[in-house]
Each structure stands twice: as C-alpha cells, then as structure tokens.
Amino acid sequence: xxxxxxxxxxxxxxxxxxxxxxxxxxxxxxxxxxxxxxxxxxxxxxxxxxxxxxxxxxxxxxxxxxxxxxxxxxxxxxxxxxxxxxxxxxxxxxxxxxxxxxxxxxxxxxxxxxxxxxxxxxxxxxxxxxxxxxxxxxxxxxxxxxxxxxxxxxxxxxxxxxxxxxxxxxxxxxxxxxxxxxxxxxxxxxxxxxxxxxxxxxxxxxxxxxxxxxxxxxxxxxxxxxxxxxxxxxxxxxxxxxxxxxxxxxxxxxxxxxxxxxxxxxxxxxxxxxxxxxxxxxxxxxxxxxxxxxxxxxxxxxxxxxxxxxxxxxxxxxxxxxxxxxxxxxxxxxxxxxxxxxxxxxxxxxxxxxxxxx
Amino acid sequence: xxxxxxxxxxxxxxxxxxxxxxxxxxxxxxxxxxxxxxxxxxxxxxxxxxxxxxxxxxxxxxxxxxxxxxxxxxxxxxxxxxxxxxxxxxxxxxxxxxxxxxxxxxxxxxxxxxxxxxxxxxxxxxxxxxxxxxxxxxxxxxxxxxxxxxxxxxxxxxxxxxxxxxxxxxxxxxxxxxxxxxxxxxxxxxxxxxxxxxxxxxxxxxxxxxxxxxxxxxxxxxxxxxxxxxxxxxxxxxxxxxxxxxxxxxxxxxxxxxxxxxxxxxxxxxxxxxxxxxxxxxxxxxxxxxxxx
Amino acid sequence: xxxxxxxxxxxxxxxxxxxxxxxxxxxxxxxxxxxxxxxxxxxxxxxxxxxxxxxxxxxxxxxxxxxxxxxxxxxxxxxxxxxxxxxxxxxxxxxxxxxxxxxxxxxxxxxxxxxxxxxxxxxxxxxxxxxxxxxxxxxxxxxxxxxxxxxxxxxxxxxxxxxxxxxxxxxxxxxxxxxxxxxxxxxxxxxxxxxxxxxxxxxxxxxxxxxxxxxxxxxxxxxxxxxxxxxxxxxxxxxxxxxxxxxxxxxxxxxxx
Numbered sequence: 001x002x003x004x005x006x007x008x009x010x011x012x013x014x015x016x017x018x019x020x021x022x023x024x025x026x027x028x029x030x031x032x033x034x035x036x037x038x039x040x041x042x043x044x045x046x047x048x049x050x051x052x053x054x055x056x057x058x059x060x061x062x063x064x065x066x067x068x069x070x071x072x073x074x075x076x077x078x079x080x081x082x083x084x085x086x087x088x089x090x091x092x093x094x095x096x097x098x099x100x101x102x103x104x105x106x107x108x109x110x111x112x113x114x115x116x117x118x119x120x121x122x123x124x125x126x127x128x129x130x131x132x133x134x135x136x137x138x139x140x141x142x143x144x145x146x147x148x149x150x151x152x153x154x155x156x157x158x159x160x161x162x163x164x165x166x167x168x169x170x171x172x173x174x175x176x177x178x179x180x181x182x183x184x185x186x187x188x189x190x191x192x193x194x195x196x197x198x199x200x201x202x203x204x205x206x207x208x209x210x211x212x213x214x215x216x217x218x219x220x221x222x223x224x225x226x227x228x229x230x231x232x233x234x235x236x237x238x239x240x241x242x243x244x245x246x247x248x249x250x251x252x253x254x255x256x257x258x259x260x261x262x263x264x265x266x267x268x269x270x271x272x273x274x275x276x277x278x279x280x281x282x283x284x285x286x287x288x289x290x291x292x293x294x295x296x297x298x299x300x301x302x303x304x305x306x307x308x309x310x311x312x313x314x315x316x317x318x319x320x321x322x323x324x325x326x327x328x329x330x331x332x333x334x335x336x337x338x339x340x341x342x343x344x345x346x347x348x349x350x351x352x353x354x355x356x357x358x
Numbered sequence: 359x360x361x362x363x364x365x366x367x368x369x370x371x372x373x374x375x376x377x378x379x380x381x382x383x384x385x386x387x388x389x390x391x392x393x394x395x396x397x398x399x400x401x402x403x404x405x406x407x408x409x410x411x412x413x414x415x416x417x418x419x420x421x422x423x424x425x426x427x428x429x430x431x432x433x434x435x436x437x438x439x440x441x442x443x444x445x446x447x448x449x450x451x452x453x454x455x456x457x458x459x460x461x462x463x464x465x466x467x468x469x470x471x472x473x474x475x476x477x478x479x480x481x482x483x484x485x486x487x488x489x490x491x492x493x494x495x496x497x498x499x500x501x502x503x504x505x506x507x508x509x510x511x512x513x514x515x516x517x518x519x520x521x522x523x524x525x526x527x528x529x530x531x532x533x534x535x536x537x538x539x540x541x542x543x544x545x546x547x548x549x550x551x552x553x554x555x556x557x558x559x560x561x562x563x564x565x566x567x568x569x570x571x572x573x574x575x576x577x578x579x580x581x582x583x584x585x586x587x588x589x590x591x592x593x594x595x596x597x598x599x600x601x602x603x604x605x606x607x608x609x610x611x612x613x614x615x616x617x618x619x620x621x622x623x624x625x626x627x628x629x630x631x632x633x634x635x636x637x638x639x640x641x642x643x644x645x646x647x648x649x650x651x
Numbered sequence: 652x653x654x655x656x657x658x659x660x661x662x663x664x665x666x667x668x669x670x671x672x673x674x675x676x677x678x679x680x681x682x683x684x685x686x687x688x689x690x691x692x693x694x695x696x697x698x699x700x701x702x703x704x705x706x707x708x709x710x711x712x713x714x715x716x717x718x719x720x721x722x723x724x725x726x727x728x729x730x731x732x733x734x735x736x737x738x739x740x741x742x743x744x745x746x747x748x749x750x751x752x753x754x755x756x757x758x759x760x761x762x763x764x765x766x767x768x769x770x771x772x773x774x775x776x777x778x779x780x781x782x783x784x785x786x787x788x789x790x791x792x793x794x795x796x797x798x799x800x801x802x803x804x805x806x807x808x809x810x811x812x813x814x815x816x817x818x819x820x821x822x823x824x825x826x827x828x829x830x831x832x833x834x835x836x837x838x839x840x841x842x843x844x845x846x847x848x849x850x851x852x853x854x855x856x857x858x859x860x861x862x863x864x865x866x867x868x869x870x871x872x873x874x875x876x877x878x879x880x881x882x883x884x885x886x887x888x889x890x891x892x893x894x895x896x897x898x899x900x901x902x903x904x905x906x907x908x
Contacts (some may be wrong), residue, residue: 204744206742211738
C-alpha cells in the first residue's frame with residue numbers, strides 16, 4: 001500500500017487522497033458521459049440499472065459495511081422509494097420534489113425500523129429486517145387503493161425544467177448524477193466524526209460507548225441515512241422499470257443487495273460499485289455465453305441463480321474481502337513488482353471470537 | 359359444524375403446520391447452539407429431503423416407511439458432507455459471512471433440485487393421504503395427525519438421544535464449550551459434522567411429514583423464514599422452545615387467517631417475529647446474557 | 652467533601668442474580684493521585700470499573716465525580732464529563748487505523764451538526780484539523796508515529812495496549828481508568844508502561860485509577876492502594892502497608908496464614 005508522506009493535517013481530510021486520482025476519475029467520468037452518444041440504447045439502459053444498484057449498494061454499504069448492521073430487508077426501502085416516486089408523480093408533484101421526497105420518506109421508514117431494532121445485532125437484526133422486508137412486500141401487494149396491488153403502478157415520465165427525461169438516456173444521466181452525489185455524500189460521512197462513529201460501533205460497541213458515542217443515536221442515523229440513499233435508488237428504479245410491480249421487491253432483491261456489498265468487499269465504497277457491477281453484469285454475461293454452452297446446461301432455467309450462488313459461496317470461502325480485496329492485492333502486486341510477497345495480505349489468525357453473549 | 363369444533367379444527371391444523379416450522383427451527387437452533395452458525399439454507403435442505411423421499415417412494419416405488427428411512431439417511435449424509443466440505447472452512451469468520459454463505463448454498467440447492475428433479479410442483483401420496491380420523495365428532499385429516507404424532511415421536515427420540523447416549527452427551531458438551539470438550543478428548547469437528555447431519559435428518563423428517571399436505575417444489579424452502587419466527591419465539595437457544603414456538607406460530611397463523619381480513623395470514627409470522635424481537639428479544643424461554651469486558 | 656477530592660463512591664454494590672459481586676465499597680480519589688485496586692481474580696475489580704463507566708447499574712450506592720452525582724448518567728455521557736477508560740482485553744477498533752482509533756477518542760469533543768458533516772462544511776474541516784492536531788500530540792507523547800496508518804489488526808499486542816492508552820488520552824480526561832495495563836506485556840513493556848503512567852500523572856496532571864495484578868508496577872506508580880476480595884474492601888493505604896496487611900496476605904495465599 002502506498003502511504004503518502006504526511007506533512008499537513010489537511011492531507012488526511014482532502015477529498016482526493018492522491019492528486020493523481022483526480023485525473024483518473026475525471027477521465028472515467030468523461031467516458032461515462034460520452035457512452036450514450038456512441039452506444040446502443042440497450043447498453044445505456046443496462047448501465048443505468050448498474051448505477052441504480054450502485055446507489056443502493058452505497059446506501060447499504062454505509063449500514064452493513066461501515067456500521068456493521070446487517071439488513072436483509074433493503075428491498076423494502078427500494079420499494080418504498082419507488083412507490084413514493086410513482087405515487088407523487090401521479091398526483092402531479094414536480095420531479096425535482098418527488099425524488100428528494102422519496103429519499104425523505106424512505107429515510108423516515110429507515111428510522112422507523114432502526115429505532116425498535118436498536119438493541120439487536122448480528123443475526124437477530126438480519127432476521128428482523130428480513131421480516132420487515134416481507135411485511136413491506138406484502139403491504140405493497142395488498143394495499144390496492146394506493147399501490148395498485150398486483151396490477152402494479154405505471155410511472156409517469158419525469159420533467160425537469162420543461163425537459164422530458166424519458167427513455168434509457170434520461171434515466172442514465174439522472175442515475176449517474178445521483179450516484180456521484182451519493183458517493184460525495186458517503187465520502188463526506190467517512191471523513192467526518194459521523195463515519196468514525198459508525199466504524200467504532202461496527203468494531204466494538206462497548207468501547208464506542210465509553211468513548212462517548214451514543215449507540216442508539218448513531219445506529220438510528222445510520223439506518224435513516226442508508227434507507228434514504230436506498231430510497232433515492234428506488235425513485236430512479238421506478239423510472240428505470242416504468243411500471244412498478246410489487247413482486248419485484250421481494251426477499252431475493254434484498255439478498256441481491258446484500259450480495260452487492262458482500263461480493264464487492266465490506267467496508268469500502270469501491271466495493272459497493274464493484275459489487276453492483278458484478279450483480280448487473282453477471283446475467284448479461286451468462287446470456288452472452290448461454291448459446292455456446294452444451295444444451296443441457298445452456299437451457300437450464302436455474303443457471304443464473306446457481307452461478308450467482310456458487311460465486312457467493314466461493315467468494316466467502318476464498319476471498320472474504322470481496323472483489324475490492326482482490327483488486328487491492330492485484331494493485332499491490334504490480335506496485336511492488338518484483339518485490340511482491342504473498343504474506344503481505346495473509347490474514348492474521350484470529351481466534352474464533354464468540355459473537356454469542358455468554 | 360359449530361364454532362367450537364371449527365376453532366378446534368383450526369387449532370389442530372395450525373399446530374400441524376406449526377410442527378413443521380418447529381422442526382425446521384429445531385435444525386437452526388441445534389446448529390446455532392453447537393457451532394454459532396446460522397443455517398439460512400435449512401428450509402432448502404428440507405426441500406432436498408422432500409425430493410429425495412419423492413424419488414425413493416414414487417419414482418423407485420419403495421415402501422413408504424423404507425423410503426422415509428432412506429430419505430432421512432441420505433439427507434443426513436448430505437448434511438454431514440456439507441459441513442465437512444464447505445462450512446468447516448469458514449469457522450472463525452464473522453457470523454454474517456456464514457449467513458451469506460448459506461444463502462448462497464440455498465441458491466445452489468434450489469437450482470440443483472430443479473435440474474435433478476423438476477421445477478414443477480409434484481404431489482406426494484402417503485398411506486395417510488385423504489383419510490380422516492374421527493375423534494369424538496372432530497374430523498381430522500390423517501396427514502395432519504401424522505405430522506403431530508411424527509413430531510412428538512421425533513422429539514422423544516432426540517430427547518433420549520441427547521440425554522442418554524454417549525454421543526448425545528458429547529454433543530451437548532461440545533456445544534457448551536468447544537475448547538473444554540476438545541481437551542476432554544471429544545472429536546469436536548466430527549461432532550459438528552454429526553450435528554449438521556442430525557439437523558439435516560430432522561429437516562428430512564419435516565419434509566416427508568409436510569409433503570402430503572403441501573406440494574413439493576423447489577421453493578418450499580422459503581418456509582424457513584417462518585421457522586425463524588418459531589426459533590426466535592423460543593429464544594433461539596432452546597430446542598424445546600423452538601418446537602413450542604413453531605406450534606404457537608402455526609396456530610396464530612391459522613387463527614389470524616380466520617379472524618382477520620385476507621392478507622394478514624401471510625405476514626402473521628413476520629409480525630409475531632418482529633414483536634418478539636422488539637418486546638422480548640430473549641424469547642419466551644431464553645434468558646439474556648451480556649457481553650463481558 | 653474537600654475540594655481536592657476528584658471522585659468518590661459510597662456504599663457501592665451490585666448483584667448478579669444471587670451473587671454479590673461488589674458490596675459496600677466506598678473510597679475517594681484525590682486530584683492528581685494514582686489509586687490502584689488490587690485483589691485476586693473475581694474480587695470485583697473490573698466490575699467496579701464497569702460500574703464507574705456506567706456499563707452496569709449499581710444495586711446500591713452513589714458515584715460522585717467533581718461533586719456531581721453520576722449514578723444515573725448514561726454511559727455515553729461519561730467520556731464527555733472527563734472519565735476515560737481502557738479495557739482488560741483490549742477493546743480497540745481493529746479494522747480502523749491507529750489514527751482513526753485516536754480520532755474516535757476525540758468524539759466527545761466533536762460538536763459539529765449532522766447536516767454540516769454530510770456536506771463537509773468548512774466548519775467541519777476546521778474541527779477535523781483541530782482533532783488531528785490533538786491526536787498527533789498523543790501520538791508524539793506515546794511515540795506511536797511509525798504505526799500511525801497501520802490497521803490495529805496488524806499491530807502486535809504490546810503496541811495495541813499503548814494505543815488503547817492513547818485513545819483514552821485523546822478524550823482529554825480528568826480521570827483515567829486503567830484496567831490491567833500490564834496484562835499481556837513483557838517485562839520491558841511493563842516498565843515502559845510504568846513510565847507512561849508516571850508521565851500521565853506528572854506531566855498531564857491526570858488522576859488515575861488502576862486495576863492491576865503486577866505488584867511491582869503497583870508499588871512503582873501508586874500513591875494509594877485498595878485491596879478487594881469477594882467484592883469487599885480488605886485494606887487501604889500505601890502499597891507497602893497494603894502488601895503487609897495480614898488479611899491481604901491471607902486472601903492471596905489462602906488458608907490460615
């Protein structure tokens with residue numbers, strides 16, 4: 001790992017840790033802005049979907065990767081955001097209000113589930129959020145007067161300053177903009193006391209508390225913030241699919257979201273982006289190679305979920321740091337070449353620390 | 359039929375499906391107590407058990423009881439290998455990594471079952487199908503009664519196993535203190551694999567008991583989510599608690615389907631679960647313990 | 652109560668189920684002294700720390716800090732009042748860097764609002780610079796410069812112990828609770844720890860309450876010592892007085908000595 005020589009306190013809190021990063025990310029941004037000009041509609045739409053999942057991934061990463069609170073119910077927040085967006089637009093509320101509103105409503109929902117689950121951690125929280133997710137999913141199905149029930153809800157095209165932001169390109173640019181905003185927000189959180197409090201709660205609640213961190217307050221903030229960001233993703237998701245169906249927001253979606261942060265690499269924003277790439281590109285690449293596979297395998301209806309499950313299992317067994325961990329190892333390998341030593345990343349043998357309180 | 363009889367009927371039906379939740383929860387709790395892992399694939403192991411039993415009884419035409427026994431054995435062996443090959447490698451990783459691992463395994467199991475058997479629902483007939491027993495005017499389906507009786511018998515057998523046999527006592531020791539048990543010469547790793555085998559076997563029993571009432575299909579493992587409610591209600595550390603919790607969840611679910619507007623039945627178990635976690639996180643039969651610093 | 656008493660407890664007691672872990676403990680700690688608590692395993696020493704940092708609720712008794720009753724204060728407010736602690740088995744934040752750990756120690760001095768943090772306003776940046784300056788002072792004081800950017804998980808045990816001390820110092824405490832500062836350290840590291848405790852008392856003027864087994868360290872740094880057994884006070888006085896007390900000897904050696 002490169003550690004820049006530190007001469008100023010400002011160095012630690014700069015937005016760009018390394019000056020060269022500014023140019024690389026700038027180039028990436030220019031490339032991303034240019035894609036819709038040169039690429040077909042299909043790929044623009046797929047990339048927009050990737051951005052939306054990356055936004056949700058960043059939201060969940062703050063909660064699970066940084067605060068250490070597991071949520072298996074984030075599909076609920078995506079759903080609440082999406083339905084808020086669709087319902088408000090249908091009532092004629094302008095787009096520049098509906099999107100922040102869907103973040104706000106979802107944020108409150110996050111606080112509402114965060115407060116009663118304050119005392120829970122680990123496993124219990126996972127189960128509680130799983131239940132919360134299924135309850136919200138059922139409500140979206142059965143509350144027909146508001147959500148349209150099984151028939152779903154059409155989403156009106158958004159207008160911003162008289163411009164119709166419709167079609168894949170509109171969603172693409174909106175999602176890119178929101179993704180940039182969300183990353184900026186997350187980086188701000190992580191370099192201020194708030195982010196450090198999250199990390200402290202993740203690593204040791206008892207000593208976080210004796211360092212003056214109000215566990216209840218910060219866990220609630222983390223839930224609210226994570227839910228609000230996921231709600232933003234939900235609002236964009238509504239425009240992405242253009243017709244909301246309640247069964248889109250089920251347990252499987254929650255598992256997909258958690259897989260994003262897990263396979264991407266817990267505790268890093270890069271991980272959230274990598275995870276979203278994995279999640280969205282996997283089905284595409286399977287579709288591409290499907291025709292070349294032997295018939296029994298290529299026609300297998302469960303091919304995608306089984307590969308998905310297999311990668312998840314292999315990742316946890318052999319690369320618990322996720323794609324981001326692998327990426328750092330590859331970077332370190334080239335940086336130190338030929339002085340690479342395998343032990344640099346060897347995990348320390350940690351004794352099985354009981355998470356069961358006895 | 360008068361109201362009291364109908365109510366009683368509902369309670370019995372609820373208790374029957376509750377027994378299934380309880381048996382799946384049994385598997386969660388047994389593994390959790392011993393290894394601190396939570397097996398989110400328990401419901402899907404049950405699904406595999408159901409398909410295995412289907413193969414033995416309907417495809418190979420074996421006698422119901424022989425097929426039943428073989429299905430238990432095969433599923434238990436599967437559980438044993440699952441631990442020995444996969445889960446043993448992630449010991450010491452955070453609890454949540456194991457949750458994700460088992461979720462991933464569940465995906466593979468579902469796809470594997472779809473490939474090996476079918477993605478369609480299949481029916482499952484037993485000697486009890488479409489027969490009823492008449493208990494003093496109360497008419498009950500034999501398949502429901504078989505679930506209740508089967509659960510009782512299984513619990514009795516397992517109780518005797520854990521309290522009377524050498525192996526059972528060794529398992530108790532290993533789950534209370536791994537290190538101490540290891541120093542006393544108990545082969546803790548093999549014991550853990552055997553515990554996975556037992557919970558897979560219990561899941562197979564649940565599967566065979568459940569199969570005649572519901573259909574067999576690859577998604578029947580989602581029942582596991584309801585079993586969480588059972589386990590949590592029982593305190594997540596208590597095996598009898600898990601079974602009793604399952605019965606309570608089953609009965610409440612049936613009654614809410616009868617008394618509350620449609621739609622509520624689907625979420626009853628979730629609401630029960632959330633309520634218990636929020637109001638009494640230690641469950642009905644557990645006790646709270648704090649971390650020591 | 653005289654002005655030089657920083658902290659006192661009266662008739663402190665706690666029960667876990669039927670067990671009286673601590674019973675009828677009263678003592679006072681003067682400003683600027685090092686007050687040690689010794690006793691055999693299970694005597695209730697760490698329990699007293701957990702009571703002071705409000706992780707446990709006492710069954711009986713009151714706690715006073717600077718004349719103020721803190722028996723009902725929530726645990727996360729304790730650091731802000733000026734009481735910091737370390738833990739027997741190290742409770743650092745292993746997946747954060749050393750510097751981040753120290754900065755978390757500065758948390759109780761952070762007064763920036765939620766939304767200004769989300770936008771990282773200049774006020775937040777200024778406060779961050781100040782926190783970093785203070786954290787660097789502690790790093791310099793304890794000589795931790797070369798580990799500044801290492802993850803705690805990659806540091807050896809002895810260094811972690813010092814980091815925990817540093818994190819407690821970052822809260823700028825008036826009263827420092829050290830729970831077995833020498834446990835797990837070798838002889839040289841323990842000697843180093845003794846110098847630091849001395850520096851903390853003399854240079855920084857911080858009052859220290861210390862739970863410790865190593866009698867050499869206790870004699871070297873303590874002004875007064877309190878011996879506990881089965882949750883009750885056996886003896887109180889200077890290190891040599893307490894070590895010579897027949898009750899204390901009996902508690903350690905056992906039998907009828």
